[in-house]
Amino acid sequence: MSSKPLIDARVRERIISDPEILLEDHDVMRALVAANEQNMGKNIVDLRGIAMERLEARLDRLEDTHRNVIAAAYENLAGTNQIHRAVLRLLDAPKFQDLLAVLGGEVADILRVDAMVLVLESDTPDTADPALKKLGEVLHPAPRGFVEDYITHGRATGARQVVLRQVRPEERGFYGPAADYIRSEACIRLDLGEKRLPGMLAMGCEDPHQFTPQQGTDLLTFFGGVFERTMRRWLS
Template sequence: MNEQDIVSFLQSNPDFFAQNPDLLAQINVPHNLGGQAISLTERQVATLRDKLNQVQSKLAELVGFGEENDNISAKVHRLTLSLLIAESFESVSHSVYSHLTEDFAVPHVQLRIWNSILKRPLPEFIEVSEEVRFAAADMQRPACGPAVPGEILLWFGEPGDYLKSWALIPLRRDAQVFGMLALGSEDPQRFFPEMGTLYVERIGDMVSAAVRRYIG
């Protein structure tokens, strides 16, 4: 009988030690720490304790993710309510800037609108190049990462020289892109290519709907 035969036998007879309880006290195995011998039962308890610690750690991580998602959902809800009660384009833009900078702690936010019937003497309606408009039209979802076209960098003025990561969110009327919401941060890890964009997309949808009410 070799080692594998013993393993196969024990796997086929899981109640073997239950039928031979005295044998457990006679079997010693090295402990992971220090090399001293402990009984098989003690080793099983230690193994189960390690597995329990791993499960508890994973559970704590999942709870943390859940709490973070709940927190983000609450912020999105507050932004939604603010956009719903906005009675002008100016109040819509104010809600966007205030909630994203204060509630979401995004340090730099810029909004640009084009293809609008109505024009206003506001920074949001400053002329945007065809390059940016075409790039936005090609975006299927928000783009996050360290790279941003130079023109968009200029939207942020002097702080743009210090920004390290970006989220660019196209604003749509059906299939047509009519603007962009640009978020910037000095933290290079704030927005990165692999990050999830579900909430960012929802914010883009809500801002698009609110802006469309007032730009024609």
């Protein structure tokens, strides 16, 4: 048997000095296992190799799950920070008109939506305060029962405060100039207090996948709770 090394001396020396580098390289280990199976012949079943392949597949799935969990955690943290920033900006508004202006401007930008509309039900929506009509793109007076009809479309939605969905062309009437581009929306029911008609905060987005029924609503529920309490203060 020849004593001459069959591989490059530097590679051989590296492997001898640090053999763990082979164990950590999946491609190299697969090649070594395959070479070993060829030497054993076709009439031998390597149960150990089969077990290793299954363990390797399970490890790959666990690594994928780990990466997905980390990505979801970062996304949730980013969403939480967005909501906190939006809430703080709302609380800074000194007047109701300022609140509406901030809602359709900075808050919409923070939440990355293309339109923000506050719907307030009234028994006489056509006689709203002229000063508020100047903020028509943000404030939308509506007749009694509008919020429930708009959110449910005649279907039962339970007691959900937040509804996420894609938007059909005929449903974009109150989004103003952005109506033609809205493809998804978040509708937040607002309880404005005892003996007051309900309201709704609608967030519209051009991206049809920005709001979908499969998404969680905890953060938007929190935002809606803060907003409706702020509204009660201005309406009292």
